Amino acid sequence: MEKKENQPKGHVTLKELHGLQFEASGFSFLPKYKVQSLLAGRHKSAMRGRGLDFKEVRAYVAGDDIRNIDWKVTARTQKTHTKVFSEERERPVLLVVDQSSSMYFGTQQYLKSTLSAHLAALGAWRTVEVGDRVGAFIFNDKEYQQIRPQRSTTAILQMLKTIEVYNQQLDAHHPPLSKTKLFESVFQKIRSSVNHDYLIIIISDLRGLSDTSLHHIFNLKRHNDVMVFHIEDEWEKDLPMTTLSLSNSEKQVSISNSMKKERKLQKKAFEADKELLIDQFSEYGIPLLSFNTKEKGSTQVRNLLKDQ
Template sequence: MSKSEKENPTSGYVTLHELHGMQFEASGFSFLPKYKVQSLLAGRHKSAMRGRGLDFKEVRQYVAGDDIRNIDWKVTARTQKTHTKVFSEERERPVLLVVDQSSSMFFGTQSYLKSTVSAHLAALGAWRTVDVGDRVGAFVFNDTKFENIRPQRSSTAILSMLKTIEVYNNQLNAQQPPQSKTLILESVFQKVRSTVNHDYLIVIISDLRGISDKTIHHIFNLKRHNDVMVFHIEDDWEKELPLRAISLSNSDRQVSIENSMKKVREKHQKAFANEKEMLTDQFAEYGIPVLTFNTNERLADQLRDLLKDH
C-alpha cells in the first residue's frame, strides 16, 4: 500500500499531496492488451503509412498510389508481381480524462468514496501518460460546472490538473442533497466534441448516473474518430443491499431501513444489473470497453489486474 493510501484511506476528500504521490504507483499497466480498442493509454499507436516511417511492418502487393520508392524488388522478382514495403509510423496519442466529481460520486461504503476512486484513477492515468511521453488533458466536472484543461505533457501541468481535481473534490458536501447531473453530462460531452478532433484517447471516469441518450449520442460520435473507454465506478451497496438494517441520515432526520426483505433486495439487484447491462451493451456495439472499478481495493492494483502491461 502506498504512503498516501496508508495515511487516511477512508477520508472523504483527496489532497494534492496524495494525488502527486500516485506518480510512483503508475506502472505495470499499459491500457492495451485485453481489449481490441487500439492503443488504449499506451501512449503510442501504430498506423500503416504508404511511405517511409520509423519501422518496417510488412510487404504486400503493390496498389495504385503506393510510393514507387518503397517497391521491394527482391520479392517482386521472386513472385513476378510488384510488391511494396509498408512501414509503420509512431504517432502521438493525446489522452483526455473526463473526471466526474459530482454529488452522486460522494458515496462509498467500503474503503473509498467513488469521488476518491475517480480522482485516483485520473491521477494514475495522467502520470502514466506523461511517463510514456504523451500529452494529457482533462474535463473535470461537478453537478453545475466543468473545467477544461488542455493536454500537456509536463509534470508541472499534471500537478495543475490534479490541483483542479482536488478543488472540485473538496467542494463536495454531504449536507447538500444529490442533484441530477443529466444536464451537466450533456454539456460536458457537447464541449468535448467541439474540443477534440481526432486520434485522441478519451477516458470517461464516472458512475454514469443520470446519463441520457443525448450524452450517449455525443460519446458515440466521439468514437468515430477517437478511441473511447469507460471506467465505471460502483460501490457494493449500489449493486446489492446489505442483509441487515441500515440507518440513513441527512443531519436533520434519521430513518432506519430493514433490508433483509428478500423481494426488495432482489428487485434492487435486478434493476441495477439491468441498467448496467444495457449501458455496457450499448457501448460494446461501438467498440467502447467498460471497465468496472470498486470502492474497496487499491486503484493501482485494480488497474494492473484489468490492464496488465505485457
C-alpha cells in the same frame, strides 16, 4: 458523529495525488489484445495504438514490401505503386473526471469521488511516463475546467490541483443532483473540443447517462478511442442484510431485514442497468471497466490493464 476507523476518507489532497506517481506502473492504455477481451459483449474492435500511419502512395521501388502495394492505384495507372507509412509518434490522452455530488458516496475503503481522483492521477502520471501528452476535463455539478493535453509535470500538477479543489467542494449535507443535463452538456463540450486520434477515458459512476449523452460518446468514438472506468459501490448493487437508515438531508427512509423484496428489486435493477450499459458500449467497441470502492485504484487498474 465520531468518524469510524474504517469509514472512507472524505477528501483528497494534492500531496496524495502527487504521491501516486510512484504507483503508476504495471499497466498500459495501449493493450495488444482486442477490446472484446475486456467486455462481456459480442463485437470485436481493435484499440488504436502506437503503430503505422498512412503517409502517401508512390511508385514502387525494387525492395519495397510487396504487401504494401496499392492495387487500386496500380490498376488505375497501369504502374506499380506502393503505400508509404510513417510511425505514429504519440496519442494524446484526455481524462474525463467526474467530481459531481453523486460521486460523494462510499461504504467501503474509498468514496467514489476519491477513487475517481486516484484513477485520474494514475492515468496522468502513466501517460507522461510513456511520452504522451495528457489533458483533462474535470467537472462537478456546476462547472468544469478543461486542461489541454501537455507533456510535463507542471501540467499534471495543475490538473491534480483542480481535481483537489473540486473534490474538496463536495459536501455530504447536500443531496445528489440529477446529472442527466450535466452529462449532456459535458460530452457536447468535449465533442466540440476534441478532433481525432485521442484516447478519451471517462471516469464516473455514469448515473444519469441519457441517450443524448451516449450519442455524444458514440460520435467521439468515430475518430478516437474511448474507454469507460465505471465506479460502483457494493451497496449500490446489493444492500447489506441489516437495518439501514438512509438520508439525503431532506428525507429519511429505513430499510429493515424484512424488506427482502425491495432488496431483490434493487439488485435486479442495478444488474439490468449495468448489463444494458455494457451492451451499449460494446456495440461501439468501447470497453467498460468496473472499479469498486474496496480496493486501491492502482491495484485494480493493473489487474484490468496489465502491461503486456
